[in-house]
Amino acid sequence: MACRGDGMEDRVDIYEFLSAHNIAFERHDHEAVYTCEQADCLDIPGSAAKTKNLFLRDRKGRRHFLVTVGAEKTVDIKALEELLGVKGLSFASAERLEQYLGLTPGAVTILGVINDRDHAVEVVVDSDLWCRDAIQCHPLVNTSTLILSRDDIRQFLDITGHEVHVVEVPSRN
Numbered sequence: 001m002a003c004r005g006d007g008m009e010d011r012v013d014i015y016e017f018l019s020a021h022n023i024a025f026e027r028h029d030h031e032a033v034y035t036c037e038q039a040d041c042l043d044i045p046g047s048a049a050k051t052k053n054l055f056l057r058d059r060k061g062r063r064h065f066l067v068t069v070g071a072e073k074t075v076d077i078k079a080l081e082e083l084l085g086v087k088g089l090s091f092a093s094a095e096r097l098e099q100y101l102g103l104t105p106g107a108v109t110i111l112g113v114i115n116d117r118d119h120a121v122e123v124v125v126d127s128d129l130w131c132r133d134a135i136q137c138h139p140l141v142n143t144s145t146l147i148l149s150r151d152d153i154r155q156f157l158d159i160t161g162h163e164v165h166v167v168e169v170p171s172r173n
Contacts, residue, residue, distance in 0.1 A: 012102075012114050014139045021159055025139075026147040033142050034106035036071040048134040048147040053108040055097050055121075056080075059088020064100055068110045068135075069126040069169050079170035084124070102140070109138040110153065111146075113162045123162045126169040 018025055026046075033039045036052050050071035057064050063086055069075060081089035097103050102115035113121055129135065134149045148156070157164050 012140075014111060014114065017114060018156070021155070023148065023152045023156055025152070027139070027144060028147070029144045031143065032106070039071065039136075039145070042145065044136060044145055044147070046134070046147060048136045049129055049132040050136050051110070051129065053110065053112075053137075055092045055101065055103075055108055056089050057092040057096060058086040059090075061092075061096070064092060064096070064121045065089075065124055066101070066108075066110065066113060066121050067124045067126075067169060068129060068137075070129045070132075073126065073128075073169065074172045076170040076172040083167060083170060107138050107140060107142040109140060110135075111137055111140060111156065113157070113160050114140075116160070116162070119161055121162070122165065123157060124165045124167060124169065127166050128168075130164075130166045 028044045030042050033042065036050065039050060052069050052071045052073065054067040054075060056067060065084065067075065077089055081087065094105050097105065097108065100116055100121050101112035103112045110123065113123060130150065132150060134147050135153065136145050136147055138144065139146050154164065
């Protein structure tokens with residue numbers, strides 16, 4: 001069950017969920033990281049793409065977006081606003097992050113939609129990242145990194161009922 005910030009429900013055990021659905025992953029435990037720069041210092045083997053995740057909302061707080069891009073990309077939020085057809089796109093608060101995804105700042109991950117049982121969060125993935133065979137992502141906490149294949153991420157999103165919108169996320173130079 002997902003945690004919705006009310007203390008009444010238990011958090012999902014992401015490892016049990018992935019295993020129960022035959023979603024393969026490689027786990028790497030490490031000290032807590034809060035930024036892409038800190039994550040760059042980790043010695044995670046392999047060629048899986050490092051990711052950056054932005055939890056955004058529109059001006060009125062009616063639409064929420066989880067945007068996943070390669071860690072090297074600097075997102076042009078104003079241009080993304082136009083691409084998504086929303087007004088006033090900005091970072092959502094830590095309270096909204098907890099409410100919608102059951103996550104804390106520094107642990108934002110595409111896997112967080114497991115806690116979005118109401119399907120209130122739209123998943124947006126950069127097309128450059130979606131072309132990669134595998135990606136790195138947090139398992140709902142920032143003290144571990146998982147490597148999952150693109151196909152396994154797609155399966156995860158299908159199981160949780162989240163459509164992935166693959167777009168060319170605009171970047172700032």
